[in-house]
Amino acid sequence: MTELGHANHCVLEVRGLRKRFGAVQALDGVTFSVAAGEIVALVGDNGAGKSTTIKMIAGVEQPDEGDILFEGEPVRLNSPAIAEKLGIQTVYQDLALCDNLDIVSNLFLGRELRRTLIPGLVRVLDRNEMERRAMPVLNELGIRLPPLDTQVASLSGGQRQTVAVARSVLWGSKLVMLDEPTAALGVVQQRAVLELIQRLAQSGKAVMVISHNMNDVFKIADRIVVLRLGRTVAAFERGNVTPEQVVAAITGASAVEEVTS
Numbered sequence: 001m002t003e004l005g006h007a008n009h010c011v012l013e014v015r016g017l018r019k020r021f022g023a024v025q026a027l028d029g030v031t032f033s034v035a036a037g038e039i040v041a042l043v044g045d046n047g048a049g050k051s052t053t054i055k056m057i058a059g060v061e062q063p064d065e066g067d068i069l070f071e072g073e074p075v076r077l078n079s080p081a082i083a084e085k086l087g088i089q090t091v092y093q094d095l096a097l098c099d100n101l102d103i104v105s106n107l108f109l110g111r112e113l114r115r116t117l118i119p120g121l122v123r124v125l126d127r128n129e130m131e132r133r134a135m136p137v138l139n140e141l142g143i144r145l146p147p148l149d150t151q152v153a154s155l156s157g158g159q160r161q162t163v164a165v166a167r168s169v170l171w172g173s174k175l176v177m178l179d180e181p182t183a184a185l186g187v188v189q190q191r192a193v194l195e196l197i198q199r200l201a202q203s204g205k206a207v208m209v210i211s212h213n214m215n216d217v218f219k220i221a222d223r224i225v226v227l228r229l230g231r232t233v234a235a236f237e238r239g240n241v242t243p244e245q246v247v248a249a250i251t252g253a254s255a256v257e258e259v260t261s
Contacts, residue, residue: 008036010072011175011206012057012088017066019052019230026052027063028230034175034206039197041209041217044227045250050210053227054177057208058090059083071174087174093183095164099153103145104130106152107167137170141199158189165196169205176200177208182216194220214243226250 010033017030027049034040042050055061057068059077068075070086077083083090097106105112108130115126131148138145143166145159152160161181168176181197182190198220201207211217217224218238226234226249234249247253 041221048227089168089173
């Protein structure tokens with residue numbers, strides 16, 4: 001296992017997270033960190049604890065033991081609202097988009113901007129202002145989408161993923177977590193999404209990616225953190241490990257030095 005010393009500041013650090021659901025020990029000592037401008041891939045077999053870990057950081061679940069530090073300060077993420085206020089955004093595999101709404105409405109879903117039509121009586125959606133605020137963010141990351149009044153139901157899988165990622169960036173995120181971002185996408189769409197993830201990191205955001213796709217992991221990740229049976233068992237710099245070694249750590253086929261701090 002190789003631990004990195006980061007030139008950029010550490011945005012997220014988790015230490016010894018443990019979580020039990022009844023008789024099931026879902027997490028039994030998860031430890032890793034993510035720095036600004038870094039992409040960390042969280043990998044492991046089904047049941048390794050990846051989704052539970054993401055839910056802890058997103059404020060959906062709370063750990064029984066362990067610490068979560070955000071920008072060096074211990075935090076209690078008791079709800080998704082608290083996590084989002086800190087700058088933690090999560091793009092789940094189902095994307096949480098509304099097909100019956102257009103792109104700009106999805107970008108501002110739950111945070112719609114309104115203008116007064118009749119003082120004290122009627123307020124309406126301010127679509128022009130929402131588009132005005134969205135465009136600089138989209139342009140900065142090189143995000144190319146159809147016109148923002150296009151209904152999401154008509155978008156391709158890659159475009160839908162792009163909308164979900166763009167929404168996470170629009171709200172001042174410092175850490176973006178993506179769950180299987182290229183699942184069910186074609187080759188061209190996969191490439192576009194991976195390039196977008198790289199641009200997120202280049203813009204200074206800390207990025208976490210859950211993926212079973214080793215090709216994707218080795219294309220974009222700076223570091224690879226391996227979970228097995230609810231524990232962090234290894235962390236590698238991408239340049240110092242092969243896909244075969246990562247798979248061996250995932251399956252337990254070879255002995256690896258366990259993370260203890």
